[in-house]
Amino acid sequence: MKVCSIGIGLIGGAFALALKEHYAKAEIWGMDSSTTHLQEAVELGIIKGVARMNQITDFDLVVISIPVDAIPAKVNEVLPLLNKNALVIDMGSTKKNICEQVENHPRRNQFLATHPIAGTEFSGPKASLSHLFEGALMIVCEAELTRKDLRKNIFEIFQQMGMQLQLMQAKAHDQHLAYVSHLSHISSFMLGKTVLDLEKDESEIFRLAGSGFASTVRLAKSNPTTWTSIFKENKAEVLKSLRAYQANLSLIEEALNNEDEEAVMQLLNSTSRIREIIK
Amino acid sequence: MKVCSIGIGLIGGAFALALKEHYAKAEIWGMDSSTTHLQEAVELGIIKGVARMNQITDFDLVVISIPVDAIPAKVNEVLPLLNKNALVIDMGSTKKNICEQVENHPRRNQFLATHPIAGTEFSGPKASLSHLFEGALMIVCEAELTRKDLRKNIFEIFQQMGMQLQLMQAKAHDQHLAYVSHLSHISSFMLGKTVLDLEKDESEIFRLAGSGFASTVRLAKSNPTTWTSIFKENKAEVLKSLRAYQANLSLIEEALNNEDEEAVMQLLNSTSRIREIIK
Numbered sequence: 001m002k003v004c005s006i007g008i009g010l011i012g013g014a015f016a017l018a019l020k021e022h023y024a025k026a027e028i029w030g031m032d033s034s035t036t037h038l039q040e041a042v043e044l045g046i047i048k049g050v051a052r053m054n055q056i057t058d059f060d061l062v063v064i065s066i067p068v069d070a071i072p073a074k075v076n077e078v079l080p081l082l083n084k085n086a087l088v089i090d091m092g093s094t095k096k097n098i099c100e101q102v103e104n105h106p107r108r109n110q111f112l113a114t115h116p117i118a119g120t121e122f123s124g125p126k127a128s129l130s131h132l133f134e135g136a137l138m139i140v141c142e143a144e145l146t147r148k149d150l151r152k153n154i155f156e157i158f159q160q161m162g163m164q165l166q167l168m169q170a171k172a173h174d175q176h177l178a179y180v181s182h183l184s185h186i187s188s189f190m191l192g193k194t195v196l197d198l199e200k201d202e203s204e205i206f207r208l209a210g211s212g213f214a215s216t217v218r219l220a221k222s223n224p225t226t227w228t229s230i231f232k233e234n235k236a237e238v239l240k241s242l243r244a245y246q247a248n249l250s251l252i253e254e255a256l257n258n259e260d261e262e263a264v265m266q267l268l269n270s271t272s273r274i275r276e277i278i279k
Numbered sequence: 280m281k282v283c284s285i286g287i288g289l290i291g292g293a294f295a296l297a298l299k300e301h302y303a304k305a306e307i308w309g310m311d312s313s314t315t316h317l318q319e320a321v322e323l324g325i326i327k328g329v330a331r332m333n334q335i336t337d338f339d340l341v342v343i344s345i346p347v348d349a350i351p352a353k354v355n356e357v358l359p360l361l362n363k364n365a366l367v368i369d370m371g372s373t374k375k376n377i378c379e380q381v382e383n384h385p386r387r388n389q390f391l392a393t394h395p396i397a398g399t400e401f402s403g404p405k406a407s408l409s410h411l412f413e414g415a416l417m418i419v420c421e422a423e424l425t426r427k428d429l430r431k432n433i434f435e436i437f438q439q440m441g442m443q444l445q446l447m448q449a450k451a452h453d454q455h456l457a458y459v460s461h462l463s464h465i466s467s468f469m470l471g472k473t474v475l476d477l478e479k480d481e482s483e484i485f486r487l488a489g490s491g492f493a494s495t496v497r498l499a500k501s502n503p504t505t506w507t508s509i510f511k512e513n514k515a516e517v518l519k520s521l522r523a524y525q526a527n528l529s530l531i532e533e534a535l536n537n538e539d540e541e542a543v544m545q546l547l548n549s550t551s552r553i554r555e556i557i558k
Binding site for chain 1: 396398399418455459460462463464465466468470471473475476477484485486488490491492494495497498499500503506510511514517520521523524525528531532535536538540544546547548549550553554556
């Protein structure tokens with residue numbers, strides 16, 4: 001199996017490592033806009049070497065893990081060059097736009113839209129871990145539009161890596177992820193900004209910060225390019241969840257301002273189910 | 280050393296356990312508004328038995344770890360009953376109000392205001408850990424108002440438990456903690472509420488939630504009574520930090536709404552220092 005990994009950051013790198021671990025004969029080549037990432041990926045043995053777009057026809061599988069706003073153009077660039085028995089998949093965190101952008105492509109059935117629910121706040125090939133996807137949920141959108149034999153092969157690969165497949169419509173994916181992932185990143189980035197804005201003496205505050213602050217602000221270490229592009233691609237759903245969050249913050253602000261203890265207590269209690277849900 | 284622990288939840292319980300570990304002869308008795316907590320604390324061997332307010336004079340050290348809005352009254356109730364060589368300390372998460380409330384008490388010099396920067400999202404004596412305070416920062420406010428010999432003894436105890444002492448003015452403490460602790464809890468509680476509000480099918484979202492959501496929402500598992508009382512006691516500073524946070528959320532909302540990628544990128548980049556600060 002000859003694989004081309006377009007984008008070898010955290011996700012692309014981890015997928016390549018997992019492939020090598022489970023398929024000794026897999027030969028993985030890479031492309032990346034960052035020559036530093038390419039060098040690192042070669043040095044770390046993640047990829048065998050650098051591939052070129054005019055060689056795409058030589059590959060059985062092309063894996064695209066680049067900022068989501070660049071994915072549709074890249075998939076449309078790859079599809080016409082693809083060997084007729086090869087598959088291209090993307091691993092972006094948003095799915096609706098990419099699915100719409102390839103909807104009418106004559107080779108649509110050689111594309112599969114995926115999103116592994118895995119990652120860390122770190123980025124680049126150095127952050128890649130071969131076990132990142134083990135036990136992770138792998139969301140696959142509009143799988144029915146992908147050629148059956150190609151779909152069967154890639155599903156086997158995902159399962160081999162220990163992923164649990166979940167089929168989902170692209171729109172539902174983007175709605176759900178806005179709430180459970182994208183909004184968390186906005187709240188964390190802006191919390192970090194607020195504390196940095198308000199505090200002059202950093203060493204002071206951060207000595208005073210317990211583990212609570214560290215966990216709420218952890219996602220603020222995520223890659224700004226990755227996330228700017230996710231927010232852009234999922235604008236409508238992200239804004240919807242952000243406004244709902246702002247409305248809840250206004251409710252507690254008002255309750256605190258009115259010294260309405262009962263209302264504050266009710267607001268805090270309304271999340272008690274989180275205790276059972278997030279163990 | 281005979282110690283009375285008023286409030287034996289997570290913090291009071293952990294302090295009692297640490298005392299027993301470092302002072303084999305320490306005899307610890309407890310009071311708590313919850314008879315369940317009292318029973319648990321006795322069964323878990325955290326306290327020897329239940330103490331009564333009319334026995335306070337028998338103790339060398341009284342440790343108050345109850346909801347912060349109840350602390351000033353409790354300290355003022357304990358001080359007159361205290362043996363003249365005994366000390367009462369509180370471990371509340373806010374310090375300005377308690378310091379003001381005891382400011383002019385004739386026995387002010389037998390009180391010490393403290394705040395251990397330690398805790399978890401769990402509560403009750405069952406959540407107590409003897410090592411909770413090991414390596415933790417112990418903030419001590421207005422220590423100069425506490426009698427020198429009593430102060431010296433309790434500082435030795437804190438250091439024996441592995442805590443790092445930091446002297447601080449009460450007002451500065453409350454300002455700093457609003458940003459690095461209280462605001463994190465508000466953002467986490469309201470994030471949890473937003474997701475629970477917006478999603479009907481829970482099992483669905485929470486399967487889709489990665490570790491990012493779990494960490495931003497972790498503090499929403501904290502005790503609502505504890506936190507309602509902290510927000511009330513530190514109202515002015517908490518509102519100040521909350522409004523600064525809301526202003527930053529409005530900035531990113533506006534940038535997303537205007538599809539101003541550069542502005543979004545700038546906002547996300549403004550937190551990059553968090554990467555160096557929170558390892």
